[in-house]
Amino acid sequence: xxxxxxxxxxxxxxxxxxxxxxxxxxxxxxxxxxxxxxxxxxxxxxxxxxxxxxxxxxxxxxxxxxxxxxxxxxxxxxxxxxxxxxxxxxxxxxxxxxxxxxxxxxxxxxxxxxxxxxxxxxxxxxxxxxxxxxxxxxxxxxxxxxxxxxxxxxxxxxxxxxxxxxxxxxxxxxxxxxxxxxxxxxxxxxxxxxxxxxxxxxxxxxxxxxxxxxxxxxxxxxxxxxxxxxxxxxxxxxxxxxxxxxxxxxxxxxxxxxxxxxxxxxxxxxxxxxxxxxxxxxxxxxxxxxxxxxxxxxxxxxxxxxxxxxxxxxxxxxxxxxxxxxxxxxxxxxxxxxxxxxxxxxxxxxxxxxxxxxxxxxxxxxxxxxxxxxxxxxxxxxxxxxxxxxxxxxxxxxxxxxxxxxxxxxxxxxxxxxxxxxxxxxxxxxxxxxxxxxxxxxxxxxxxxxxx
Amino acid sequence: xxxxxxxxxxxxxxxxxxxxxxxxxxxxxxxxxxxxxxxxxxxxxxxxxxxxxxxxxxxxxxxxxxxxxxxxxxxxxxxxxxxxxxxxxxxxxxxxxxxxxxxxxxxxx
Numbered sequence: 001x002x003x004x005x006x007x008x009x010x011x012x013x014x015x016x017x018x019x020x021x022x023x024x025x026x027x028x029x030x031x032x033x034x035x036x037x038x039x040x041x042x043x044x045x046x047x048x049x050x051x052x053x054x055x056x057x058x059x060x061x062x063x064x065x066x067x068x069x070x071x072x073x074x075x076x077x078x079x080x081x082x083x084x085x086x087x088x089x090x091x092x093x094x095x096x097x098x099x100x101x102x103x104x105x106x107x108x109x110x111x112x113x114x115x116x117x118x119x120x121x122x123x124x125x126x127x128x129x130x131x132x133x134x135x136x137x138x139x140x141x142x143x144x145x146x147x148x149x150x151x152x153x154x155x156x157x158x159x160x161x162x163x164x165x166x167x168x169x170x171x172x173x174x175x176x177x178x179x180x181x182x183x184x185x186x187x188x189x190x191x192x193x194x195x196x197x198x199x200x201x202x203x204x205x206x207x208x209x210x211x212x213x214x215x216x217x218x219x220x221x222x223x224x225x226x227x228x229x230x231x232x233x234x235x236x237x238x239x240x241x242x243x244x245x246x247x248x249x250x251x252x253x254x255x256x257x258x259x260x261x262x263x264x265x266x267x268x269x270x271x272x273x274x275x276x277x278x279x280x281x282x283x284x285x286x287x288x289x290x291x292x293x294x295x296x297x298x299x300x301x302x303x304x305x306x307x308x309x310x311x312x313x314x315x316x317x318x319x320x321x322x323x324x325x326x327x328x329x330x331x332x333x334x335x336x337x338x339x340x341x342x343x344x345x346x347x348x349x350x351x352x353x354x355x356x357x358x359x360x361x362x363x364x365x366x367x368x369x370x371x372x373x374x375x376x377x378x379x380x381x382x383x384x385x386x387x388x389x390x391x392x393x394x395x396x397x398x399x400x401x402x403x404x405x406x407x408x409x410x411x412x413x414x415x416x417x418x419x420x421x422x423x424x425x426x427x428x429x430x431x432x433x434x435x436x437x438x439x440x441x442x443x444x445x446x447x448x449x450x451x452x
Numbered sequence: 453x454x455x456x457x458x459x460x461x462x463x464x465x466x467x468x469x470x471x472x473x474x475x476x477x478x479x480x481x482x483x484x485x486x487x488x489x490x491x492x493x494x495x496x497x498x499x500x501x502x503x504x505x506x507x508x509x510x511x512x513x514x515x516x517x518x519x520x521x522x523x524x525x526x527x528x529x530x531x532x533x534x535x536x537x538x539x540x541x542x543x544x545x546x547x548x549x550x551x552x553x554x555x556x557x558x559x560x561x
Contacts, residue, residue, distance in 0.1 A: 040470075040472060040473050040535070041470060041535075041543075041544050042536075042543060042544070043473075043535050043536025043540070043543045044473070044535070044536045044537070045536060135472075136472060136474045136475055136514075137474050137475065137512075137514070137530045138474055138534075243464065243481065243522065243523065246481075246519075246521050246522030246523075246524070247465055247479065247481050247522055247524065249521075249522065250477075250479050250481075250519065250522060250524055250526055251469065251479070252469050252470065252471055252477070253471050253477065254471040254472070254475050254477060254514060254515050254528040255515045255517055255526070255528070257517060257519065268521070271521050272521065273521055273522070304537070304538065305538060347538065349538075349539060351541065357541065358541055358542060358547050358548075358550075359541065359542075359547075359548060359550065360532070360539075360541045361507070361532070362506055362507060362532065362548070362551070364505070364550075364551050364554070380538050427538060428536070429534065429536070429537040429538070430473045430474075430534055430535065430536070430537075433472065433473060433474060
């Protein structure tokens with residue numbers, strides 16, 4: 001029977017996974033070990049500021065297990081969306097960690113680095129040719145957006161990973177990649193059904209999340225055969241059941257019926273999820289509908305402001321009852337005092353936990369029933385100094401405001417920290433979320449081979 | 453006799469999550485095929501209900517799909533602010549499901 005086996009050790013490189021589960025996975029003799037290292041989930045800051053979401057130490061720990069096993073057993077290791085957002089700075093960060101491990105463990109291999117950051121001049125040219133269009137509910141792209149973005153990445157599909165494998169890469173560190181790409185590349189290269197390979201990749205990319213009890217911090221094995229695939233967690237304490245695998249097919253996607261990527265659309269409308277053995281689920285029926293043109297997703301982030309926050313607790317029931325009035329007082333007082341500063345240069349945001357901190361305007365419960373509230377006073381402004389200034393003034397105004405019926409006259413806020421005000425630096429936004437049409441994905445993704 | 457049953461007693465998963473930085477998606481996955489079938493037949497959970505619960509005009513509900521293989525109903529709306537932008541309250545969008553928990557389904561006994 002024809003079969004290709006894929007081991008996903010963890011849902012996010014650097015989250016950590018049990019070495020025993022990984023060993024059990026290795027005993028199933030996988031043909032490839034792959035992991036996702038990035039996402040847009042944590043917001044635009046990682047891409048904008050060029051930082052990661054996991055520590056170097058944790059990334060190194062996970063990578064050490066994977067690279068050692070890969071070298072010992074001659075199994076290719078593929079990491080996608082390196083460093084959290086897969087731009088140049090993230091790719092370099094990851095590649096330095098790989099080099100460190102190779103040196104310390106005396107490992108030797110051919111490493112492919114796949115670049116995903118996009119040149120601005122190239123994009124402007126493509127924009128002028130009408131080859132860039134919005135992806136989802138976003139405005140049309142302008143050359144100003146391109147100019148303002150601190151970094152722009154393109155999201156590669158299996159094409160570039162396959163190419164790196166063909167070049168003989170034993171370890172692939174790829175920039176921003178479509179989540180299933182790292183898992184589906186080798187199977188597609190070996191001639192397996194791309195629809196099933198991509199669907200299996202979608203299940204594997206979150207580690208053991210599609211099992212029960214689900215987690216991203218454990219391993220998952222995928223077995224792809226001719227017209228179906230099987231997923232099973234190596235850890236005996238977890239199992240896949242049809243509902244957990246079907247549920248994961250829906251996860252983080254706009255529509256459950258289609259998994260959209262650079263290869264086209266995987267249609268899962270006619271999918272069947274069946275219990276295959278005690279802890280394994282069989283999936284069949286996923287079909288890739290290839291797109292006629294090659295459309296690649298672009299992601300860009302731009303700096304929009306600077307932020308300072310102040311965290312404070314409120315415990316006085318007389319004040320809690322008048323929290324809206326207290327907020328209004330601060331909102332009125334700040335611009336009056338700073339009449340020399342344009343109100344457009346800053347905004348004051350009240351996050352009131354115990355009232356509607358999580359849902360804001362969408363919160364359906366209007367009454368406050370808690371005996372204490374947490375306030376995060378947030379100021380975003382055109383520069384850090386102004387954010388600090390407004391935050392300090394708003395904080396002291398609220399601290400000593402004499403609201404109606406006040407009997408606790410020493411101060412209105414309980415600060416858990418000194419200093420009470422915390423500058424958090426630059427604020428970014430995703431200003432590019434578009435599709436670019438290309439003749440060849442190689443226009444966007446170049447491959448560099450490094451011998452270690 | 454008709455009895456109102458809380459959706460919490462009928463579903464095994466009720467969750468919200470980003471679907472990319474500009475969309476928020478909701479999954480309600482029912483305990484079994486039978487329960488899913490019964491809920492679907494009541495037509496209580498609709499595109500209109502999602503719009504109402506999340507105070508958005510109906511055209512901002514981008515998808516509303518009943519997905520039989522997973523015994524699931526899924527809806528996707530335009531995010532109130534794009535993930536992590538100024539005014540954000542929930543970067544991952546993972547705690548926006550609470551209004552769904554109040555849904556009651558009338559069941560014939």
